[in-house]
Amino acid sequence: MSDRKVHEVDTDVAIIGGGTAGLNSAMAAAEAGCRVLIVDKANIVHSGAIAGGIDHFVAYLGTGPSWDTREAYLGYVGRVARGAADLDVHDAVYCDELDAALARTEKIGVSLRQPDGKIFRTQAMGQPGPYFINFDGKHLKPKMAMEVKRRKCEILNRVQVTNIYLHDGELAGFTGYDIRTGDFYRIRAKAVVIATGNTNRMFNAQIGNPFNLWYCPANTGDLHRAAFDAGVALANMEYVRMTIVPKGFSAPGFNAFFGMGARLVNSLREPFMKNYHEMADKAPRNFMVWGALQELKEGRGPIYMDCRHLKPKELEHLFFTLGIDKDTLPEFLLAKGYAKEEAMIEMTVSEPMQARPSELCGSGIRIDRHCASNVPGIYAAGDASDQMGCLHMAMAGGFAAGKHAAAYAKKIAHLRPLDTHAMAEEEARVFRPLERRSGITYREFENIVRIICTDHFGPVKTELSLTGALEKLDRLDTARDELKADNMHELMRAHEALNIHQVSKISARAALERRESRFHPYQYRADFPQTDDANYCGLMVIQKQPDGAVTTRLDKLKYAA
Amino acid sequence: MPAVIDPAKCNGCELCDLYCPVDVIHMEGKVAVVRYPDECWHCGACRLECARDAVTFEFSRAMLSV
Numbered sequence: 014m015s016d017r018k019v020h021e022v023d024t025d026v027a028i029i030g031g032g033t034a035g036l037n038s039a040m041a042a043a044e045a046g047c048r049v050l051i052v053d054k055a056n057i058v059h060s061g062a063i064a065g066g067i068d069h070f071v072a073y074l075g076t077g078p079s080w081d082t083r084e085a086y087l088g089y090v091g092r093v094a095r096g097a098a099d100l101d102v103h104d105a106v107y108c109d110e111l112d113a114a115l116a117r118t119e120k121i122g123v124s125l126r127q128p129d130g131k132i133f134r135t136q137a138m139g140q141p142g143p144y145f146i147n148f149d150g151k152h153l154k155p156k157m158a159m160e161v162k163r164r165k166c167e168i169l170n171r172v173q174v175t176n177i178y179l180h181d182g183e184l185a186g187f188t189g190y191d192i193r194t195g196d197f198y199r200i201r202a203k204a205v206v207i208a209t210g211n212t213n214r215m216f217n218a219q220i221g222n223p224f225n226l227w228y229c230p231a232n233t234g235d236l237h238r239a240a241f242d243a244g245v246a247l248a249n250m251e252y253v254r255m256t257i258v259p260k261g262f263s264a265p266g267f268n269a270f271f272g273m274g275a276r277l278v279n280s281l282r283e284p285f286m287k288n289y290h291e292m293a294d295k296a297p298r299n300f301m302v303w304g305a306l307q308e309l310k311e312g313r314g315p316i317y318m319d320c321r322h323l324k325p326k327e328l329e330h331l332f333f334t335l336g337i338d339k340d341t342l343p344e345f346l347l348a349k350g351y352a353k354e355e356a357m358i359e360m361t362v363s364e365p366m367q368a369r370p371s372e373l374c375g376s377g378i379r380i381d382r383h384c385a386s387n388v389p390g391i392y393a394a395g396d397a398s399d400q401m402g403c404l405h406m407a408m409a410g411g412f413a414a415g416k417h418a419a420a421y422a423k424k425i426a427h428l429r430p431l432d433t434h435a436m437a438e439e440e441a442r443v444f445r446p447l448e449r450r451s452g453i454t455y456r457e458f459e460n461i462v463r464i465i466c467t468d469h470f471g472p473v474k475t476e477l478s479l480t481g482a483l484e485k486l487d488r489l490d491t492a493r494d495e496l497k498a499d500n501m502h503e504l505m506r507a508h509e510a511l512n513i514h515q516v517s518k519i520s521a522r523a524a525l526e527r528r529e530s531r532f533h534p535y536q537y538r539a540d541f542p543q544t545d546d547a548n549y550c551g552l553m554v555i556q557k558q559p560d561g562a563v564t565t566r567l568d569k570l571k572y573a574a
Numbered sequence: 575m576p577a578v579i580d581p582a583k584c585n586g587c588e589l590c591d592l593y594c595p596v597d598v599i600h601m602e603g604k605v606a607v608v609r610y611p612d613e614c615w616h617c618g619a620c621r622l623e624c625a626r627d628a629v630t631f632e633f634s635r636a637m638l639s640v
């Protein structure tokens with residue numbers, strides 16, 4: 014027996030993943046009077062997607078114009094995220110919660126206004142009007158962390174959650190371990206909100222470093238995998254998301270560039286987006302990526318972000334905003350030799366990742382109007398859910414999830430038991446890589462997964478490429494029992510690698526079942542290149558049944574004509 | 575090299591180690607060390623928290639050259 018410490022913790026509502034969405038869930042559950050425990054593999058002050066800041070908040074504000082209303086917004090979601098966004102859920106988790114989310118942001122000390130006191134809004138990504146509030150969200154994450162502490166939520170930082178457990182088909186609790194000390198946690202909760210973001214490091218990145226990514230490399234689908242194994246249904250998993258990033262550095266900036274009126278040009282200096290979408294550089298993201306990929310493929314690359322026509326004041330605002338979203342991006346651009354004036358910044362298409370096909374939906378745990386999954390007691394929010402994505406949904410929908418989880422927890426009289434045998438098995442499984450003297454490292458294992466995913470569906474796919482991917486990914490199962498870790502950091506990475514591997518199988522399987530293309534190139538089936546609304550306008554739901562069989566079904570979605 | 579810590583300026587307050595979202599920085603004695611530089615996400619959280627201006631960024635040759 015080792016001298017490892019084992020902790021048993023009980024709570025009403027547990028939040029797994031204290032990122033943007035999770036902290037809002039925690040605030041709601043605390044407000045409802047529940048005991049709340051937040052568990053994060055990093056430290057909630059700077060963990061997750063907005064660790065270094067954020068700068069755009071999508072909102073309709075009802076200022077008068079017809080585009081600035083709830084109805085116009087939902088119409089926009091239905092047009093742009095057709096087949097992936099469930100409008101009924103959006104109406105409840107975003108629209109009903111938006112006013113409160115905006116007020117909460119300001120109340121915790123993050124102003125949505127410019128220094129002159131005005132709200133500054135820009136338009137991009139197919140929006141019918143300027144829905145993007147530009148704001149300085151550099152300190153949003155630390156301020157939210159302060160707020161959950163003020164609301165007396167308990168916090169377990171640096172605990173990576175490893176598995177979820179049910180009792181008689183309902184949530185019982187979950188396990189995790191401290192990534193520095195190795196302490197093991199068995200946590201019982203009446204309800205959980207899963208808010209662990211999307212899955213990164215699944216595909217090759219532009220200069221070969223799997224951590225030089227647009228999205229947070231700590232989000233590795235750990236709970237997509239754990240929830241799936243516990244029987245939780247997932248949806249929108251077939252989509253791989255990409256964007257347009259500066260060459261050399263996969264950093265965000267898309268909203269800032271296009272919101273300020275920058276244009277993509279090819280190496281003939283021609284703006285090309287008008288050839289791919291009527292809104293040209295203001296088109297939804299997937300069309301921009303599709304256009305860029307075609308230009309690169311057809312030999313008109315490299316591509317550039319042309320900022321030369323922007324006025325000095327606009328350029329100033331642009332560079333400032335770029336640094337809010339990605340702290341180190343402005344200095345990277347300067348180090349690369351791009352002066353603010355006359356800037357023609359070379360861009361490229363980013364790495365793919367498992368995530369939502371549009372800003373207006375999610376990819377992950379299938380949720381209903383109450384943010385509930387199919388398993389009683391398990392709720393989801395933010396990028397980890399199939400309907401929420403981006404800041405606006407994480408803030409508004411995160412809170413909704415916390416509210417509903419709290420309401421559920423209040424109806425449960427007793428915590429359900431965690432099976433002793435399962436706990437011992439999990440503890441042994443979690444630490445086994447540390448005991449192996451030889452074996453495969455997480456770097457090697459993950460790299461194999463990345464090569465398979467990139468070659469077979471990153472992003473173009475066919476029936477043959479997907480069945481081939483699944484065969485290779487299944488064959489890699491034997492290596493799962495050979496992963497070794499020499500220290501705690503490597504142990505965390507080993508588990509991340511194992512989870513990325515399983516998520517890649519789920520994604521490939523869902524993509525195989527969708528025999529059409531949608532959100533090109535995010536689900537681009539070269540063997541079914543057209544969108545087939547008659548048969549596939551809806552969510553591909555994928556689920557593991559109690560006998561271990563993986564099944565899929567299509568939940569059709571309806572939109573106004 | 576991504577985040578780079580100047581040991582002469584570091585006072586060992588541990589904040590960068592505590593807050594790095596990717597577990598890249600570890601204390602070694604009284605000094606913070608970027609132990610896994612190739613896993614740095616360049617998010618800037620360490621620099622935001624460092625009251626001693628001990629953190630700077632050096633972008634890799636590949637990032638700047640391609």
Ligand SMILES: Cc1cc2nc3c(=O)[nH]c(=O)nc-3n(C[C@H](O)[C@H](O)[C@H](O)COP(=O)(O)OP(=O)(O)OC[C@H]3O[C@@H](n4cnc5c(N)ncnc54)[C@H](O)[C@@H]3O)c2cc1C
Pocket residue numbers: 029030031032033034035052053054055060061062063066067068069070071172173174175208209210211227228229231232233235236265268338339394395396397402403404405407
């Ligand atoms: C750099 C950047 C800039 C962006 N800019 C904008 C913008 O301007 N506007 C906009 O609308 N959207 C933007 N987005 C998107 C938006 O930030 C995200 O959609 C949103 O923050 C996601 O919130 P989340 O809570 O779902 O995930 P996250 O905030 O990423 O939180 C996930 C949390 O889960 C934790 N976690 C992961 N695995 C485990 C585990 N096994 N155990 C315990 N904890 C775990 C992580 O440490 C993390 O804290 C940006 C994204 C990035 C990366």
Ligand code: SF4
Pocket residue numbers: 579583584585586587588589590591605606620623624625626627628629
């Ligand atoms: S935050 Fe600065 S002073 Fe504190 S440990 Fe890190 S580098 Fe040193």
Ligand code: SF4
Pocket residue numbers: 576577593594595596597598599608613614615616617618619620621
């Ligand atoms: S920039 Fe971010 S990822 Fe890199 S060391 Fe600093 S805190 Fe960690």
